[in-house]
Amino acid sequence: MTVNMRGQTYYRTAEVCSLAGISRSTLFRWLRRGILDDVSHRDRRGWRLFTDHDIGRITDESNKVK
Secondary structure, three states: OOEEEOOEEEEOHHHHHHHHOOOHHHHHHHHHHOOOOOOOEEOOOOOEEEOHHHHHHHHHHHOOOO
16 A cells, blocks of 8 residues: 655555565565665654655666576
């Protein structure tokens, strides 16, 4: 379920993982290890909110061949 605030659409963690084709644990591991910069937007509960740009960065990382 997306969140719309001030004309901007934000996505929650589960949606981002589904769109990028990765698990939640993978996303959190990448954030913890600094592979991805943490997001700058959070809701009032402190949960991460991702923008389209954030999703692009996560998808690019998931598509890298190592």
